[in-house]
Amino acid sequence: MSNGYRPEDFHSPHAPSWCKGCAFYSVLSALTTMLSSAHIDPQKVNIISGIGCSSRMPFYMSTPGIHTLHGRAIPVAIGARLANPEIPVLVIGGDGDLFSIGAGHFIHAARNNFNMTVLCLDNQMFAMTRNQTSPTSPENHKGSLTPQGHFAMPLNPLQLAVTSGATFVARTYAGSIQHMKEIFLKAFSHEGFSFVHVLAPCLTFGNNKRVADIFSRVYDVNSSMACDPAVTTHDSDPTESFVDYGRDSKVAIPVGVFLIRQSAPYESNSAIKNRKTVSVHEYIDRLRITE
Amino acid sequence: MPENPKTLRIIISGEAGHGILTSADILLHSAAIAGYYSSVFKSIPASIRSGSSEALITISEKTITSPVSSFDILFSLCEKYQTGMTSIPVTVKPKQLLFVQSGSEENRDLSEKTGVFPVPFETLASEIAASFPALKSMIALGILSQIAGLPLEYLEKAVERHFSDEKKRHRENNINALHTGAEWSKEHLDGIEIFQTSSQPLKTGNRIILEGNQAISLGALAAGCRYYASYPITPSTAIGEYLTELLPESGGAVYQAEDEIAALGSVIGASFTGVKAMTATSGPGLSLMQEFIGYASMAEIPVVIVDVQRAGPSTGMPTKHSQDDLLAAAFGGHGEAPRIVIAPVNTEDCFHTTIKAFELSEKYRCPVIILGDSAQGMIKETIDNFNPGQHHPEDGRTSRHSSGVLKVTGLEHDKEFFPSENPRIRTEQVIERFAKLDNIEAENVSLTDWDLEKDNIYEADFALIAWGGTVPAAREAVDLLRKAGYRAAAMYPRLLFPLCRESVTHIARFSGNLFVPESNFTGQYSSLIRMNTGIDPISLSLFSGEPFTPEEIVKRIVKRISFQKQETTRDCKIPLNRPGL
Numbered sequence: 001m002s003n004g005y006r007p008e009d010f011h012s013p014h015a016p017s018w019c020k021g022c023a024f025y026s027v028l029s030a031l032t033t034m035l036s037s038a039h040i041d042p043q044k045v046n047i048i049s050g051i052g053c054s055s056r057m058p059f060y061m062s063t064p065g066i067h068t069l070h071g072r073a074i075p076v077a078i079g080a081r082l083a084n085p086e087i088p089v090l091v092i093g094g095d096g097d098l099f100s101i102g103a104g105h106f107i108h109a110a111r112n113n114f115n116m117t118v119l120c121l122d123n124q125m126f127a128m129t130r131n132q133t134s135p136t137s138p139e140n141h142k143g144s145l146t147p148q149g150h151f152a153m154p155l156n157p158l159q160l161a162v163t164s165g166a167t168f169v170a171r172t173y174a175g176s177i178q179h180m181k182e183i184f185l186k187a188f189s190h191e192g193f194s195f196v197h198v199l200a201p202c203l204t205f206g207n208n209k210r211v212a213d214i215f216s217r218v219y220d221v222n223s224s225m226a227c228d229p230a231v232t233t234h235d236s237d238p239t240e241s242f243v244d245y246g247r248d249s250k251v252a253i254p255v256g257v258f259l260i261r262q263s264a265p266y267e268s269n270s271a272i273k274n275r276k277t278v279s280v281h282e283y284i285d286r287l288r289i290t291e
Numbered sequence: 292m293p294e295n296p297k298t299l300r301i302i303i304s305g306e307a308g309h310g311i312l313t314s315a316d317i318l319l320h321s322a323a324i325a326g327y328y329s330s331v332f333k334s335i336p337a338s339i340r341s342g343s344s345e346a347l348i349t350i351s352e353k354t355i356t357s358p359v360s361s362f363d364i365l366f367s368l369c370e371k372y373q374t375g376m377t378s379i380p381v382t383v384k385p386k387q388l389l390f391v392q393s394g395s396e397e398n399r400d401l402s403e404k405t406g407v408f409p410v411p412f413e414t415l416a417s418e419i420a421a422s423f424p425a426l427k428s429m430i431a432l433g434i435l436s437q438i439a440g441l442p443l444e445y446l447e448k449a450v451e452r453h454f455s456d457e458k459k460r461h462r463e464n465n466i467n468a469l470h471t472g473a474e475w476s477k478e479h480l481d482g483i484e485i486f487q488t489s490s491q492p493l494k495t496g497n498r499i500i501l502e503g504n505q506a507i508s509l510g511a512l513a514a515g516c517r518y519y520a521s522y523p524i525t526p527s528t529a530i531g532e533y534l535t536e537l538l539p540e541s542g543g544a545v546y547q548a549e550d551e552i553a554a555l556g557s558v559i560g561a562s563f564t565g566v567k568a569m570t571a572t573s574g575p576g577l578s579l580m581q582e583f584i585g586y587a588s589m590a591e592i593p594v595v596i597v598d599v600q601r602a603g604p605s606t607g608m609p610t611k612h613s614q615d616d617l618l619a620a621a622f623g624g625h626g627e628a629p630r631i632v633i634a635p636v637n638t639e640d641c642f643h644t645t646i647k648a649f650e651l652s653e654k655y656r657c658p659v660i661i662l663g664d665s666a667q668g669m670i671k672e673t674i675d676n677f678n679p680g681q682h683h684p685e686d687g688r689t690s691r692h693s694s695g696v697l698k699v700t701g702l703e704h705d706k707e708f709f710p711s712e713n714p715r716i717r718t719e720q721v722i723e724r725f726a727k728l729d730n731i732e733a734e735n736v737s738l739t740d741w742d743l744e745k746d747n748i749y750e751a752d753f754a755l756i757a758w759g760g761t762v763p764a765a766r767e768a769v770d771l772l773r774k775a776g777y778r779a780a781a782m783y784p785r786l787l788f789p790l791c792r793e794s795v796t797h798i799a800r801f802s803g804n805l806f807v808p809e810s811n812f813t814g815q816y817s818s819l820i821r822m823n824t825g826i827d828p829i830s831l832s833l834f835s836g837e838p839f840t841p842e843e844i845v846k847r848i849v850k851r852i853s854f855q856k857q858e859t860t861r862d863c864k865i866p867l868n869r870p871g872l
Contacts, residue, residue: 014709043697046564051701058698059709066563067700067710068556069586075553079560079568082544083518087564105556108549272517272566276542280513280679283537287499289323289673290452 007032009062010042016060023174023200023211024054027121030180031090032061037181038188046089048077050097053128054121054200057092071102074109077116085271088188089116095136096126099155103135110164110193115265117187117194120157121174123202131205161195162259168194169259175199175215179255186257192265199253214253222256298351299439299485300359303428305368307344310425313453314432315346316671320449322350323498323673325441330355330672332838334610343369350439354672357764360840363485364438366431367391368412368424388485390434408479410434415475419467426468433472438483443473497676503641503668507597507661508533510645511569513679516595517543518561518568520554522576525609526665527599530571551576555583555596563592563699567649571597574616575606577660581624584658588628588724590699590708593652595645599663600759602836611836612666614759615811618818620660621788629725631655632788634662634759636740639674641667644785646680651734655727662787664810666838667760728789735784735791741798742769742781751780753852754802756795756828758787758816760838761808767841768808772848787816790823799826804851806831808844 010032018024035045042062049055051070058065068076077089098106098120109116125143126132133143133150136157140149161169168190172183180198187194199218201211301318303311315331322329327350334345347362349355363386370392391401393409401407416426429450436443446469454462508530511519519534521527535545544561548554554570561568572580577598587594598620602613620632631651635644645661652659702710703717711717740762743751757765762783769781782798784791799805799820805828807817814830821827831847833839 048560059700064564064697065699066560067698067702068559069582069701072552072556072583075548075556076560076563078546078548078553079518079520079557079562080564081560082546082557083561083566083568084564104549105553108553270539270544270546272542272544274542278512278541280509283509283512284499284677284679287501287505289320289498289500290448 004039005036005042007036010035012060012062014059017056018053019204021203022053023123023203024057024121026174026177027054027119027180027198027200028057028060030177030184031057033177034181034184034188035063038185040088044087046077046080046084046087048073048080048089048091050093050102051128052094052097052126053123053202054092054094055097071097071100072105073097074102074105074118078109078114081114081116081267082271085115085267085273090188091116091118093118093120094127094134095120095122095124095157096132096134099135099157099160100126103160106160107164110161110166110195112266113165113167113192113263115192115267117184117190117196119184119187119196119198121198121200122157123200124154125202125205127202127205131202157195157197158258161197165193166195166259167192167261167263168257169197170195170257171197171199171253171255173199173215173218173253173255174201175218179220183255183257190260192261192263199255217251218253218255220256221254221258298349298353298355299364300362301348301350301435302345302362302365303348303368303431304343304345304365305428306424308424309344309368310428311344311346311368313425314428315348317429317446317449317453318348318350318432318435319500319671319673320452321441321445322348323500324445324448327351328354328673328675330670332359332666333669333671354675357767357838357841360842361387363387364435365389366428366434368427368431370395386485388438388483390431410475415471416468419471420464423464426464429465429468430472430475433469433474434476434480435472436469437473437476438480438485440484443469499674499677500671501638501642501674501677502529502671503635503638503663504529504599505533506638506641507571507635507645507663507668508537509679510642511595511649512537512541513642514646514649515567516569516649517541518545518558518566519543519570520546520548520557520561520568521570521572522548522551522554524551524573524576526601526668527571527573527576527597527663529668530597530599551579552583555580555587555594558594558596559583559587559590559592562587562594563590567593567653569595569597569649571599573599573601573609574603574613574619577616577619577623581619584630584660585624585626585628586701587658588630589626589701589703591656591724592658592699593649593656594658595648595652595661596658597645597661597663599665599668601665602834608836610665612664612760612810612838613834613836614662614664614761614809615815615834616662617787617809617811617815620662621819627721627725629728630658630660630788631728631731631786632660632662633738633785634787635667636759636762636783636785638667638670638672639677640785642677642679647738647785655731657724657727662759664760664838731786731789732791732793735786735794738785739791739794740783742766742783750778751802752778753804753806753848754780754782754798755806755808755844755848756782756784756798756816756820757808758784759809761810764839764841765808765844768844768848771841771845775845775849777852788819790819792824795820795826796824799824799828804829804855806848806851808833808839808847810834810838 047058047065050073073091077091133146135155172180187196329350332347389407390410393411412427450465521531558568558570600616602608602611635641648659698708705711769779807828808831812834817828817830
């Protein structure tokens with residue numbers, strides 16, 4: 001690639017502090033590969049995250065980054081977008097960050113169709129605080145604050161994104177850097193609010209078998225990607241296919257792009273355009289007493 | 292200028308929907324055309340169409356900015372004479388004129404008193420146009436034009452200007468109502484003239500009408516603010532409304548966020564990526580913003596937050612005056628997060644202090660909270676020769692953008708903003724964040740107004756420190772006290788936190804008692820003084836939802852001093868009423 005940036009140009013010198021074998025290493029690789037193939041200048045993209053294991057991502061990338069507060073990456077991203085509509089924004093958060101404490105912000109950013117890409121690195125729990133139930137934890141998930149199991153339907157991020165008005169909704173999985181890279185690139189290239197649900201189960205508070213099981217059940221709705229014949233696939237109704245992947249270990253997990261809708265992003269009307277030097281005298285003149 | 296300038300105090304009281312605030316604006320404007328200074332203090336209910344709505348209008352030959360404690364003329368447009376401002380005595384005093392709705396059972400007793408005139412507002416209004424209660428207040432202005440000698444043509448001009456965007460018919464109805472009121476007055480009030488404006492405009496000054504919230508918006512624009520985000524909350528919403536008018540045409544952006552957390556979050560996002568940014572809110576919003584205030588302090592991102600205070604806690608009294616957010620602004624949130632808290636001292640100063648807030652936030656790289664209040668934010672007044680000053684051409688770039696910092700975090704971090712929990716780095720970083728503010732006292736020189744007894748502070752009987760919306764009343768109180776023979780020293784700081792120890796210590800050391808009038812229960816600024824200097828001021832607190840009047844401050848100080856000096860009290864004659872007409 002001539003005159004381009006290599007994936008390593010997007011890596012920072014800092015080694016990630018994630019557990020050995022964590023799915024987020026693959027996500028980081030997919031992200032840097034994607035940005036390199038998108039021909040983005042590493043200084044011309046803002047990576048904005050919340051708090052949690054996955055939200056450490058900005059420290060391991062060479063791009064400008066804002067490690068915000070728990071659940072608050074999206075509002076900060078909105079300010080960055082409106083102030084600099086020419087600089088793309090990637091928001092990275094976990095399932096707890098985006099859908100527990102930050103759920104309100106997610107809905108409104110999707111509804112307003114801000115031109116940003118939001119990646120939810122879903123490990124189905126609060127992992128940094130050592131396994132508590134998150135909104136996407138499977139039913140009966142036992143967390144340290146719900147030792148008897150949490151008896152509630154998990155939240156479905158894809159359905160939430162669709163009903164909130166996101167104009168690009170996709171899912172990918174940490175088991176394939178190539179798949180992630182392709183989906184990320186499509187999301188990143190989309191004009192408007194793009195949401196990608198990334199299956200990235202926790203190894204430390206899960207186990208190898210469970211991670212392997214989840215990855216073996218995925219099938220891409222956009223292609224005839226090989227799928228374990230032992231699991232059943234869904235019909236073609238995209239809403240049906242936004243299945244909760246943790247609920248039934250026999251059910252196939254659809255990945256791929258579920259929805260793309262063309263709609264003018266919020267910034268097209270309301271972002272900072274040509275910053276002008278203005279004189280307040282002009283405005284003060286409007287307040288003058290006229291006889 | 293005469294010793295006791297001619298001053299006329301008018302209350303227009305009615306239900307929301309009676310056009311009270313509109314008529315106040317029109318009166319303000321026409322008084323300005325006549326060459327008078329005037330101010331409007333609005334007291335509005337928290338709901339759109341219930342409860343009482345009042346405008347207190349002062350017209351004078353000199354600038355008047357503080358709220359009044361009495362009135363000369365009152366128009367009560369509803370069935371029952373009522374006033375929401377409990378500090379205004381309901382009893383009718385000599386020389387006062389009251390115009391109340393006639394034929395009302397509720398007003399019967401009142402109507403028999405001298406100085407009370409029943410007016411058929413309802414009938415007169417419906418003769419002009421049906422179902423148009425807002426005309427009642429125009430009729431009131433018509434009556435006023437005759438007894439106050441305010442030429443009807445000035446009122447007409449102001450109506451034309453105010454309704455310039457409305458239908459012709461609408462303007463005509465309002466002008467008809469003015470004439471109807473004037474006619475009624477000629478028929479029923481022959482010979483009564485309580486005030487006489489000059490036939491020629493007093494002064495053709497370079498005059499504007501400005502409201503505090505508007506001044507803050509203009510100040511932000513002048514400071515180079517190009518991004519504003521907020522969530523609707525009384526009484527700060529007007530700032531957003533003004534900036535929504537001003538910013539887009541200056542190439543800036545405004546955003547109505549889903550809550551106050553998101554509003555400040557997006558302001559931080561805009562500021563970090565290089566654009567000067569501001570949000571405005573009131574108490575409940577300040578509570579929600581605390582986590583991001585801590586973040587901006589930790590990540591050293593300049594942001595300006597306006598808190599137009601209202602009476603708290605919780606939802607409190609959304610439209611009522613208070614100064615009870617000072618400690619929340621100074622210390623709110625967990626951990627130790629250095630920030631700066633400043634407050635403008637009058638309407639005009641809202642403009643300059645906002646510019647200063649942006650300068651300080653850039654210079655010290657921390658959140659700056661501007662404490663406004665509803666008295667200040669919602670007072671509208673005529674201002675002479677308003678000088679916006681010379682500001683460098685600004686396109687809204689923050690200085691941070693060129694500083695090369697690419698990452699920020701709310702985690703403790705090293706100088707490169709990489710997370711670190713190393714005890715040495717932690718210690719250095721905490722010290723560095725606080726040490727930035729070590730020299731803040733130097734800023735205070737330009738941020739404090741002194742009003743010393745001649746130049747001899749050593750001889751003052753007492754000193755007074757007031758801040759924010761209490762300052763205009765305090766200034767007048769000091770004048771009244773001096774006229775009564777007291778030797779007073781006063782200090783009006785804009786920079787509230789970090790507290791300027793030297794200035795406070797200076798004024799306290801050479802004066803007797805130190806009085807701090809403020810609109811909260813616990814005496815919050817007094818607490819700051821105590822914890823920072825060991826000086827124990829006498830807190831004069833008012834927490835009724837009304838702002839201090841000069842008379843109230845005088846009364847409390849005199850009471851306190853009299854108590855201390857029993858023997859001198861007998862000789863002490865304080866004019867508790869404002870200089871007469």
